[in-house]
């Protein structure tokens with residue numbers, strides 16, 4: 001799994017890689033520029049537009065000079081805008097790339113930029129070298145870039161954004177950020193999304209083993225990490241092997257939640273799915289999902305199931321039932337929605353939750369559980385502390401959902417789309433996670449597979465339906481994610 005390092009560690013990572021690969025730092029910069037160009041080509045921007053490259057005096061600017069040269073070679077009209085005084089001392093690699101800018105690329109001072117011209121703007125002013133809020137002298141440069149209404153692409157980081165701590169000052173408002181080697185932490189924070197735009201991860205050839213010596217609790221979960229987390233079932237598997245799960249969900253007027261999570265559990269592969277629903281409401285779920293069985297007796301033996309998912313739309317009058325379940329269960333379970341709100345207002349229940357269980361709050365539920373956070377970094381630290389203290393796994397839901405594990409690791413999920421922001425998407429996830437637990441996955445693997453496949457199913461649904469995507473569409477696409485990832 002790719003480690004997310006701090007901005008401060010980038011120089012050391014470069015040093016290790018340069019030594020291992022036997023290349024120069026300038027060659028690494030060239031790789032970064034080439035990786036950017038391959039993304040650029042995939043975007044098919046209109047070729048009649050000129051490209052304006054704003055370059056600083058550090059290595060971020062060096063990337064910009066190299067990109068300007070390569071784009072010019074590809075036939076683009078390119079203009080460079082210097083974000084430093086003429087005669088300033090540049091970093092060695094930036095100077096070399098400035099010297100290599102071909103004659104056909106005109107170099108101007110940033111003050112000469114006419115923001116009303118049509119074109120594409122590349123922000124190569126400041127990257128991970130920025131360690132403190134930007135100096136006053138740099139503010140007008142950021143404002144100048146932001147006054148440009150066309151597409152803006154930031155290199156490595158939107159200039160002005162700090163790599164891994166909250167930023168308050170001005171920063172470039174990019175449509176895309178093409179970041180090198182690993183995602184900078186700040187690009188994954190919801191409060192920065194209107195500055196970073198869509199994040200694109202550009203590979204520059206540093207292998208994961210070269211990250212080994214860096215301590216970090218942050219990781220980026222990608223498709224290649226998923227297959228090995230799956231269990232393999234053989235030809236002679238029977239439905240018992242795929243687990244017997246129960247979902248405690250739904251209430252009068254909100255039976256959809258029970259339907260969504262039980263159907264998702266079936267689609268994820270559970271052999272037997274039982275829904276605990278109010279008896280009066282059973283007709284709704286049994287006609288909607290005939291494969292699901294229903295039970296109504298709250299005094300049942302909860303341990304007869306391989307896994308339990310509790311909470312979607314059960315109502316806030318179910319504290320006693322929740323307490324009974326928590327007391328009775330000996331295996332990790334999934335807790336979502338109303339179950340989390342109930343736990344938040346009855347904090348004595350926390351110690352009853354079986355160790356290694358999975359909690360899946362959205363931001364509102366999370367705030368009820370652990371209190372307000374000043375920003376995402378603060379939220380990450382509070383959640384980490386909560387997970388380690390209570391030995392629980394917790395998912396912070398949203399774009400780049402964070403899988404916070406019992407040992408303090410926090411994994412940012414890379415799958416998903418804004419089209420999943422629709423009622424019931426979380427219920428589908430609860431069904432999926434419960435299903436993986438019931439199939440005998442360790443909680444960490446159930447969480448990783450569940451969250452990744454859920455996001456991937458959401459992407460497929462979103463490609464077909466865009467903003468008309470509904471939660472059932474996510475469920476209907478779970479099967480395709482198995483094909484896509486080659487899960488047998």
Ligand SMILES: NC(=O)C1=CN([C@@H]2O[C@H](COP(=O)(O)OP(=O)(O)OC[C@H]3O[C@@H](n4cnc5c(N)ncnc54)[C@H](OP(=O)(O)O)[C@@H]3O)[C@@H](O)[C@H]2O)[C@@H](O)CC1
Nearest residue numbers: 029032057058059060126127128129133134135138156180
């Ligand atoms: N492995 C990778 O990821 C690779 C990374 N690479 C690239 O290197 C980049 C990092 O380059 P870097 O370290 O040279 O820093 P960078 O972002 O250019 O900033 C330095 C400039 O900022 C200025 N400056 C500083 N503070 C300031 C302030 N408060 N307010 C205003 N200005 C301030 C500082 O000015 P000075 O203080 O020196 O006057 C100097 O001019 C990285 O983001 C990526 O793009 C690739 O090339 C290769 C592989």
Ligand SMILES: Nc1ncnc2c1ncn2[C@@H]1O[C@H](COP(=O)(O)OP(=O)(O)O)[C@@H](O)[C@H]1O
Nearest residue numbers: 362398399416417418420421423424425426427
């Ligand atoms: N912008 C987004 N990008 C990626 N995933 C998203 C986004 N918005 C929501 N999601 C995902 O959709 C699900 C929504 O869950 P939740 O808020 O509990 O919905 P509900 O309560 O309606 O079921 C979560 O898994 C979340 O990660």
Ligand SMILES: [K+]
Nearest residue numbers: 123126157159
């Ligand atoms: K930048």
